[in-house]
Amino acid sequence: MQVSGAEINRLLLYGTLIFLIMPTVLVVFMVFYQRRIHAHRQAQAAQEAQHQRDKLLVKLEAEENTRKRIASDLHDNIGQVMSLAALTLSAVDLSQPEKATNKIETVYLLITRSIHELRQLARLISATEILHGGLQQAIAKELEWVRDSKVLAVRYDSPAAPPPEISHEQAILLFRSFQELLGNAIKHAQASAISVQLHHTPQQLAIYVEDNGIGFHPPVDASSGGMGLPAIRERMNQLEGDFTIHSTPGNGTYACLKCPIR
Known part of the structure; x- marks a missing residue:
């Protein structure tokens, strides 16, 4: 079978066109x-930037809430107690020694309560300094203070091996959350004993807090409600x-904080 010159020319033309078009394609x-x-990298960068902005906003909001809580504690708790102490002192009549003694004893109790509130507030503010020895040691020191005050019977279980390292920011947020739970047990639960467990795996750090207090009906969503x-x-x-x-009312409270380790 012979190929005509026209067919050869046509094949050469197609080949030339393919040769010319392929680089362009x-x-x-x-x-x-x-x-x-x-575009994918830009989307990833924008998503990461948004994530960092969201984290910053949450951090700023948490700091603002801490400042609001400090102001609220100073005004609602310590301020009111000290005002009551001042009013009680102003009503002391030294011509009636027995009544005066009772009023002075009341003032003493009110001042003692204010000192206790101030110490709790100071511990909230100075969490950074407390955590220099690590989260495990910070929890132990906080519970030692409670044990020494004889407010509650305390049990603390922690592993012999130290937990995996977490960032300083993570440790502060976990410790402040633990302080909040401990403060609830002291101020609201009317508990006589509290149990704290620190547990960790390579992937997660967990703090369990349980008291034998009066209990309450927790909100369905823990982002609402009181008590911090x-x-x-x-x-x-x-x-x-x-x-x-x-x-549940009458059956104490059990809370758990879990933080991923990255």
Whole structure:
């Protein structure tokens, strides 16, 4: 079978066209592919930037809530107690020694309570300094203070091996959440005993707090309600962790803080 000159010319033309078009197709494909990669990287960078902005906003909001709580504690708790102490002192009649003694004893109790509140507040503010020895030691020191005050019987279980290292920011947020739970047991639960457990795996750090107090009906969503639960939820959200609380009236309260280790 013979191939005509026209067919040969046609084949050469097709081959030439393919030879000329293929580089253009490859260039167009590479440009399109590079643009897709660039757009993907830009989307990732924007997503990461948004994530960092969200973390910063949560952090700032948590700090603002801490400042509000300090102001509230100073005004609502310490301020009111000291005002009551001043009013009681102003009513002391030294011509009636027995009544005066009773009023002075009341003032003494009110001042003692204010000192206790101030110490709790100081511990909240100075969490950074307390955590220099690590979270495990900080919890032990906090419970030692409670044990020495004879407010509650304290049990603390922690592993012999130190927990995996977490960032200083994570430690502060966890410790402040633990302080909140401990403060609730002291101020609201009317408990006589509290149990704290520190547990860790290579992937997670957990703090369990249980008291034998009067209990309460916790809100369905721990981001609502009183007793510092919203603040704890905010901190644990910032840690991308988990906060659960279980309680019923008359049966004490059980709470758990879980933080992923990255």
